[in-house]
Amino acid sequence: MPPLLAHLTDEFQSGESLAGRLSISRAAVWKQIAALRQAGYPLETQRGQGYRLAPGTPTPAALEALRKGSFGAFYAYLGTVSSTQDVLKNWALDGAEEGSVVLAERQEKGRGRRGRSWASEPGHSLTFSVLLRPRLPLSGLPLLPLAAGLALCEACGVGGLKWPNDLLAPDGRKLAGVLMEAQVSGEEVAYVLLGIGLNVHRAAGLPPEAAALEEFGEASRVGVLARVLARLESRYLELHHDPQGVLRDYRARSCTLGQPVRVSTLEGEIRGRATDIAPDGSLLVERSGQTHRIGAGDVQLLGVL
Numbered sequence: 201m202p203p204l205l206a207h208l209t210d211e212f213q214s215g216e217s218l219a220g221r222l223s224i225s226r227a228a229v230w231k232q233i234a235a236l237r238q239a240g241y242p243l244e245t246q247r248g249q250g251y252r253l254a255p256g257t258p259t260p261a262a263l264e265a266l267r268k269g270s271f272g273a274f275y276a277y278l279g280t281v282s283s284t285q286d287v288l289k290n291w292a293l294d295g296a297e298e299g300s301v302v303l304a305e306r307q308e309k310g311r312g313r314r315g316r317s318w319a320s321e322p323g324h325s326l327t328f329s330v331l332l333r334p335r336l337p338l339s340g341l342p343l344l345p346l347a348a349g350l351a352l353c354e355a356c357g358v359g360g361l362k363w364p365n366d367l368l369a370p371d372g373r374k375l376a377g378v379l380m381e382a383q384v385s386g387e388e389v390a391y392v393l394l395g396i397g398l399n400v401h402r403a404a405g406l407p408p409e410a411a412a413l414e415e416f417g418e419a420s421r422v423g424v425l426a427r428v429l430a431r432l433e434s435r436y437l438e439l440h441h442d443p444q445g446v447l448r449d450y451r452a453r454s455c456t457l458g459q460p461v462r463v464s465t466l467e468g469e470i471r472g473r474a475t476d477i478a479p480d481g482s483l484l485v486e487r488s489g490q491t492h493r494i495g496a497g498d499v500q501l502l503g504v505l
Contacts, residue, residue, distance in 0.1 A: 204232040205241065210257060212249035239279030240306035242323030254323045256400075256420035258303055266426035271299035271330060271433040278304040279322075284329040285381060285395045292331050292383070292391040299433065303328035303425070324403040324412070326425055330432065332392040335440060341389065342481040342495065343443055345380045347435040348394050350450045352376050354435075355427035356398070358416045360455030363474070363483045363499050367398075368455055372501070373411035375399055394432075400424055444479065451477055456499060461485060465497040474499075 207213075207221055215226045222229070233251055237243050242254035253259065259277055267273070274297055281287050281304045288302045305322035334344065342364075349365030356376070359369050367376040379395035400421050402412040413419040439446050451457060456474045463470045463485060472487030483494045 204229065205236060205259075206261075208236075208243070208251065208253050209259075209261075210253050210255040212246060212252045214250035218251070236279070240304075240322045241279050242305065256422050257323070258326070258422040258425045262422040263426060266423060268426070268430045269299075269433040271429040272301045272426075273297075274300040276302045278302065280304065280306040280308060282309045283307045283395075284327060285379070285393050288329040288331055288393050289381075292393065296331055298331060298333040300331040301328055301429065321403040321405060323421075324399070324401040324406075326396070326398045326400055326421055326428075328396055328425070330394045330396070330429070332394060332436065334389055334392055334436075336389065338384065338387060338389065339480060340439070340443060341382060341384075341392070343439055343446065344392060344394070344436075345378050346450050346477075346481050347439050347446050348378045348380070348396065348432060350446065350453060351431035351435045352378070352396065352398065352428060353453045355424065355431045356413055358413070361450065361453050362501065363454065363456040363477070364481065369411035369416065371411070372455075373409055375411050375413060396428070398424065398428070447477055447479065447481070456483070456501065460502040462500045462502055463492075463494055463497040464500075465494060470494065470497075471502075 203222060204218065207218060215229045219226045219229045233243060242257055244252050244254055260275055263272055263275060284302045284304050284307065291300055304327055307327055345365040349361050349367060352367050353359060353361055356367065359367050359375055362368050365378040366374055369375050376396065376398035381393045383390040399406060399410055399412040400419050401414050406412065413424065435446055457476065459474055461472065461474045470485055470492050472485040472492065474483060475486045476484045478484055478493060485492045485494060
């Protein structure tokens with residue numbers, strides 16, 4: 201990657217100034233700017249002022265200035281990748297520390313839950329993955345994405361949670377989602393990759409059923425990222441000693457409980473009213489006096505049964 205990236209901030213700098221700092225020609229600066237744009241980094245140019253990264257860009261320096269806790273201490277800010285999950289998996293296999301984070305501006309093969317794709321436009325969203333090495337029994341693993349969803353909701357300060365971990369705007373549009381991929385050997389969890397996609401700014405290609413955080417107040421991508429990592433670390437640690445406390449707070453943020461729902465599972469479709477979250481994170485749905493326990497599935501909120 202061109203070394204120019206480490207010198208760019210959200211303040212405009214002239215090509216002459218950047219050339220002097222890097223001891224290269226202005227033509228070489230222009231070539232590196234073009235390469236960074238091609239790679240997906242959100243660069244802005246203004247005649248007479250020079251170049252800058254879009255305000256709020258989550259560079260390592262910008263995140264370090266805001267970061268609290270240990271999550272994000274090892275952090276890669278990338279342009280275009282296949283997916284952040286793929287990059288972080290290689291880190292995990294190489295022994296990377298818990299709390300390591302990979303964020304990319306653009307994913308060519310970004311994926312969501314159940315094999316769906318997740319698109320992102322440079323400068324508008326946060327698409328990143330966090331490495332965890334939980335000391336939890338296998339039975340506690342399904343609570344991890346719920347804790348991640350809760351952390352997202354708390355960090356964003358808006359919306360509610362659709363089971364298991366989609367963050368919905370107050371009007372029901374989707375703001376964010378979480379993908380969990382775990383490497384398990386026998387009864388041991390080697391590592392967990394938490395992939396998070398969050399719409400911060402409204403992009404031209406964002407579908408009408410999706411929302412952006414900036415629609416509900418001012419939003420800086422690096423500020424939101426720092427808050428998410430801090431809340432995620434806090435809820436993750438709490439999960440090890442007080443999982444039911446995490447579930448209690450999750451229930452309070454749920455926009456699923458008490459609502460009529462349709463749930464698509466591998467065994468078929470279930471319609472009913474969502475009544476509770478079980479201690480293992482399953483969704484309880486009641487229909488005609490019978491309670492269905494759902495461990496995995498896609499939930500659609502319904503106006504009427």
